[in-house]
Amino acid sequence: MGGRVTATMVARHAGVSVATVSLVVNGKHRGRVSPANVAKVRQSIAELGYVVDRVASSLSKGSSDLVILISPDISNPFFAGVIAGIKQVLGKRYQLLVSVTDDGNLPQAQEVRASLEFRPAALLVFAPAETFVDAVRGHAPMVLIDAPGMEHLAPTINIDIEASARALGEHLTSLGHRTFGYLDSRTGSRTFQMRRDALMDQISGSGGHESISEVATSIVSYEAAGEAFTQAWPQWSRDGVTSVICATDIQAYGVIGAARSLGLAIPGDLSVASFDNLSYSAISSPSLTSVELPSVELGRSAASVALALIDGEAVSVSHEVFAGQLHVRESTAALTTS
């Protein structure tokens, strides 16, 4: 306390005015401040240990240097990749504020509005609910991540989930599977819905194949997924389900764990596959067949668009799409018995 160094103190120390100090610290002194004064100011700044007060600066400028990412669930390591990508592109100039929604819910208008109170330079919203966009109304540049179907609302970075889902469907049908159980994510994000829809399209569209027998739902957690599976299995078993597909890897782990408890062999009795391709999926036992989602690229791209928006470039509702990649591993196998 009391230890705060202000621009006024620097100005006095350097024998110049606050305005001069401001110009120097913001690098706007090209031909506006004499080299001698620039040097004096720099010296004083160093001696006094002055740091710009971003709060005051933000108030004066009308917007902060904060880029806020609103994301539904960072317990999924997938987000670590997204965040890493964002940070790479943002660099030192902007601080990333990660605002986590409660309980894996989709970002709502409320969260967006709360974030707006900080006058962020930009807002990155992951898998938003459909209803929230009005809240923003040109208050801050906004980029949507993984929000298929919302491209008309704001620049959006999407995963080409359809192609990936199809690839997964093809893989499983080619192994002889005909009846599937699907474990969805309860957050109800569009992206999850599309994963499921594209899969069902592929499977039922392959001619003569039965469609997914039933859809169980759980929040994205190991335990919840295990419980959901345990509950669904009696019915699924009667329906002849030979393969379970999960919206996320974490849920697949839960299913595998629960299936073991039920005495099922993976992939002998049941094939399991999912979306995310976390690192562990390569080494788990059985290793997990999974669709790799380009998390880092997603983050990088979103941040790039945000920067362009901040700089006033009229990003024409860009709609970038990154493709996923299917990794076939031990958890899926051909149907051996009938």
Add this chain to the structure above:
Amino acid sequence: MGGRVTATMVARHAGVSVATVSLVVNGKHRGRVSPANVAKVRQSIAELGYVVDRVASSLSKGSSDLVILISPDISNPFFAGVIAGIKQVLGKRYQLLVSVTDDGNLPQAQEVRASLEFRPAALLVFAPAETFVDAVRGHAPMVLIDAPGMEHLAPTINIDIEASARALGEHLTSLGHRTFGYLDSRTGSRTFQMRRDALMDQISGSGGHESISEVATSIVSYEAAGEAFTQAWPQWSRDGVTSVICATDIQAYGVIGAARSLGLAIPGDLSVASFDNLSYSAISSPSLTSVELPSVELGRSAASVALALIDGEAVSVSHEVFAGQLHVRESTAALTTS
């Protein structure tokens, strides 16, 4: 743009002064504003869609409602637990800003200073380096998490890593293991050092037992750990190592993967154990013997102390300690052959 509603506009709309509006929005109107005016203000706020500008508010008050967590590595799911715990306690009043350090480095003075620019209500620093504390000097209340040996600098929440490490050591020695390899974390945090030291104490102190033969080091990543193990194994093998202990679960996964590539059976040829007890550790194959670290409790406790500090309570350099819990699983087994 142009759409920003200010307190002045609300005041005019409600026919009162800005001061009254301020009192109402801050809930400080108990006996200071007439019920009639409170109602009018509330009404106007709703009609106009007014939101407090936290930037201006922060400048005026001298500190923001931001609680900043500086953490070295959110790609480790362990942190998701810590963050969840913090958010539980912080509630709606304070926003949590997660500031991730680059590349899994320990939080340095630089990160702390940058965070200070936002005038946070409090700072939570995870596994800090020893050199950084001067940067804060009473600018903001600070709580250290998992920082053994730094209790004299600030209120600290620690894991009782010694007891856990001892439990792990006992488990392994009781299985007949006498020679150990240890895979450390390169970040060099005190907590990692203590994990190792306590283990060595236990092992060598058990009388007649050989101590850990050698210490390999890697950053906390699956790949790096695998490489470190592959490099260390020839020597370890000659030394008679029968058990490898890792500073984190993620590294243990790497070791298990690498060991497999070398044709080693786990736990037949080699027992593996570690610290963290991530969810996956229960279902990996072999499932992993691991010390559970109380991540959520850690976060909750740190946030509680932070709130107390914010409220001006003189937290007497509290030094809370949470115990870990050993989960024995398949990756460790008794020595069968000699």
Add this chain to the structure above:
DNA sequence: CTGTTAGCGCATTCAA
């Protein structure tokens, strides 16, 4: 109880 006033620290006019 209520309104008026004076900053918070900085960026940005506008004169000089």
Add this chain to the structure above:
DNA sequence: TTGAATGCGCTAACAG
């Protein structure tokens, strides 16, 4: 090229 003055929107002290 520089400095003094103004305002960003709000809170807190003060006066009514």
